[in-house]
Amino acid sequence: MDSATFLPKYLHLYRRILEERIHDRRPIGIDVTVDGLAFLLGEENTIKLFQSLMALKERARMEEKRKRPINIFLLNRGRASDRLVSWIALYSQYVIEFCSSVDSTKEKMVIRKSPLPDFKPREGGYRFWIERGRVIIE
Template identity: 70%
Template sequence: MELLSTGIPILDDALGGGLLEDSNLLIIYDTYSNGWTLAFEILRNRIKEGDFGVIIDSVLPFTPFKMELGLINFDIEEAGRKGDLAIVDIFSSLYGVEYPLDFVYTDRSMDTSTFIPKYNSLYRVIFRDKIKDRRPVGVDFTVDGLAFLFGEDNFIRMFQNLIALKEKARITEKRKRPVNIFLLNKGRASERLISWISVYSQYVIEFCSSSKTFREKMVIRKSPLPDFKPKEGGYTFWIKEGEIHIE
C-alpha cells in the first residue's frame, strides 16, 4: 500500500511515515478543542497533491460550517467551485435546506432506514461527475453528529456496513484507494461509541484542551506503521494567525 503524506512533516514523522492508503484516521477532541481543524489541514494538503475532498457534514448548515473553517483560512466554497471538493450535506438533507451550489449534495428523502443506499447513491454521483480518477480523501464532520441524528445503535450498525462496503470496493475496484478521517467530539459521545470507532481506525489522535491556555496536548494513540514511536507526554498543538503549529 502507498504511504501518503499529511503535508505536515512533524505529523508524518510522528505517525511513522504518513497515512496508508485505504486507512482510517480517528481524531478525538473535547468541547473547547480546535483539534478538529487538523482533519481539514490534512484534507487541504492532500488536495494540493491532486486528491479530491469529500466532506460528510452532519453537524452544521453550509454557511456556519464555512465560517468555522475561517479559523485556518480554508475556504471550502472556493475549493468546491474549483472542482476539488464536494460536500454530502446530511444535516441539510434531513432539515430540508438546499443550496444553489453544485458541490453541495443533498437528498431530502434521506432518513435512518435509507441512509446507506441514499449515501451510496450520492457518492456514486460525486465519483462519476467530480472524483473520476483522483484519490478521494473523506472527512466525517462528525461521527458523534451522525450518532445523534440516527441513534447510537443504528449508527454503529450503519458504520459497520460502510466499513464492509469499503472493503468490498478495495477487492473489486481498480482505482486510487481513499483515506478517511473521522472527527469525534468526546463531549458528545459515549465511551462505547468511541471504542467502536477506534476499532475501525488504524490511526487515532487525541486532543486535550485547557481553560488556561490556547495550546493543546496532542497524543497519537495508535498507528499501524513499524516506525511509529509514541512520544512521552505527546505534542503541543495550537493555531496562530490561521496556521496550525505542532511541536
C-alpha cells in the same frame, strides 16, 4: 434522514463526487461528527452503519481499481459513550486525540493508534495550533 436511508444516500453522493470531481486523485472525506450522527440516528444504528460501511469499503478495495479514500471521522468524546468510542477506534486506522489546554489557542495532540509497524505513542504528545492560517504541530 434516518438509519434506513442514510447509507444509500451517503453512498450515492460519494460515488457521484468520485465520478464527477475526484477522477484519479486520492479523495479525502471529512464526515459529520460521529457523536452527532449517533444523536440523530441512535447509537446502535450508528454502529451498524459503520459496520456496513466498513464491509462495503473492504469489498470495494478488492473489486475496484482506484485510489483508496482517506476518511476522517470527527468525534466529540464528551458527547459519546465509551461503547461508541471503542467501536470507532476499532474501525479506524489512526486515532488522534486533541485536548484543550490552558492556552485556548493551543491544544495537545496525541496519536493513540497507527498501522505503522514500529508505532509507539509519543510521551506527552504534540502541541497543535493554527497561526496566520497555517497549521503548526510542535
